[in-house]
Amino acid sequence: xxxxxxxxxxxxxxxxxxxxxxxxxxxxxxxxxxxxxxxxxxxxxxxxxxxxxxxxxxxxxxxxxxxxxxxxxxxxxxxxxxxxxxxxxxxxxxxxxxxxxxxxxxxxxxxxxxxxxxxxxxxxxxxxxxxxxxxxx
Numbered sequence: 001x002x003x004x005x006x007x008x009x010x011x012x013x014x015x016x017x018x019x020x021x022x023x024x025x026x027x028x029x030x031x032x033x034x035x036x037x038x039x040x041x042x043x044x045x046x047x048x049x050x051x052x053x054x055x056x057x058x059x060x061x062x063x064x065x066x067x068x069x070x071x072x073x074x075x076x077x078x079x080x081x082x083x084x085x086x087x088x089x090x091x092x093x094x095x096x097x098x099x100x101x102x103x104x105x106x107x108x109x110x111x112x113x114x115x116x117x118x119x120x121x122x123x124x125x126x127x128x129x130x131x132x133x134x135x136x137x
Contacts, residue, residue, distance in 0.1 A: 001047070001050045004081065007046035008077055030072075032064070035066050039108060074100045122137075
């Protein structure tokens, strides 16, 4: 991983990916929650290729603008670019851009933290125990 690296993912907008379907709007267009999800997924997939066994990543920040509608049936491409890696190598920052077949539809920033998977899951189980709830972790 290094600053300047890019990674892209693509998806064709379906009815299940609309604002109407997500409850984030009433129109049958690509929903903002799905755009943000794609942006985050691109960072996840990029980092997963670079991680050693037992490590995972978690999102710590997403800032996104959805600037143009995309109709059902059109393809969306999300590109993330690594902008910074913390000195300890545990935090990775991305710029994000999204395009459909006609032009730009969104942009933003995203940060992911590298975690030890087992320890992170144990922390979740501990929170459930504190709340008096059963754990399925």
